[in-house]
Amino acid sequence: MRLRGVEVSLSSTAGPVNILRGVDLDIAAGDTIAVTGPSGSGKSTLLAVLGGLERPTRGEVTIAGQSIGTMSEDALALFRRRTVGIVFQSFHLIPTMTAIENVAVPLELAGRRDAFAIAAEALAGAGLAHRTTHYPAQLSGGEQQRVAIARAFAGEPKLVLADEPTGNLDSATGAAIVDLMFSTQARVGSTLLLITHDLAVGRRCRRHYRMEDGRLVSDASAEARAVPGR
Numbered sequence: 001m002r003l004r005g006v007e008v009s010l011s012s013t014a015g016p017v018n019i020l021r022g023v024d025l026d027i028a029a030g031d032t033i034a035v036t037g038p039s040g041s042g043k044s045t046l047l048a049v050l051g052g053l054e055r056p057t058r059g060e061v062t063i064a065g066q067s068i069g070t071m072s073e074d075a076l077a078l079f080r081r082r083t084v085g086i087v088f089q090s091f092h093l094i095p096t097m098t099a100i101e102n103v104a105v106p107l108e109l110a111g112r113r114d115a116f117a118i119a120a121e122a123l124a125g126a127g128l129a130h131r132t133t134h135y136p137a138q139l140s141g142g143e144q145q146r147v148a149i150a151r152a153f154a155g156e157p158k159l160v161l162a163d164e165p166t167g168n169l170d171s172a173t174g175a176a177i178v179d180l181m182f183s184t185q186a187r188v189g190s191t192l193l194l195i196t197h198d199l200a201v202g203r204r205c206r207r208h209y210r211m212e213d214g215r216l217v218s219d220a221s222a223e224a225r226a227v228p229g230r
Helices: 043-050 073-082 098-107 116-124 141-154 171-188 220-225
Strands: 001-009 017-026 030-036 056-064 082-085 159-163 191-195 207-212 216-218
Touching: 001 043, 017 043, 030 043, 043 056, 043 159, 043 191, 056 141, 073 082, 082 141, 098 116, 098 207, 116 141, 141 159, 141 171, 171 191
Parallel strands: 030 191, 030 207, 082 159, 159 191
Antiparallel strands: 001 017, 001 056, 207 216
């Protein structure tokens, strides 16, 4: 994943609002990256750009060898289907579908004939083998997020983006969700970029950046923690 000079500006009656201000970033395949920072600093916009949900105003975004900034909407949809899994803070499960149907949907759209077998395996890996036929309203918040994580990783995407995945959960449930996400990432080998306010979660990633006023700043304290005696 490679970003060069990425900017996002929105129009307003008071003039342009600059959300991302020249972001540069290189991420290797299979890496884990945390981005922390205050609300309004541009974290979620960065994630949306990486997922092809928001177009950069300027700059270049290359993921898995594909430049996505100039893709058509149809091409972006196909790119996300093949390459990206997303875990949202508010789960975004389809309320009229069971857990296994929610996980199977993107696999079916990708033409996988074994979509339900893969979905069942993913839910079992998330500790939900006994909940496959339950609807989201019948699941706890932690269980719904486990379904969302199973859905994001089931197709073994090259990139998984997680936007405050523990934000709506209590601390104990959130810790279990984080453990599940990292263990699944290690098994699948996807690159994981995690937006979080929790510095303890950030420290579990191999690389940790702080976002301030639309710019990424390398977290020197993360490097210092890795040096013995400091």
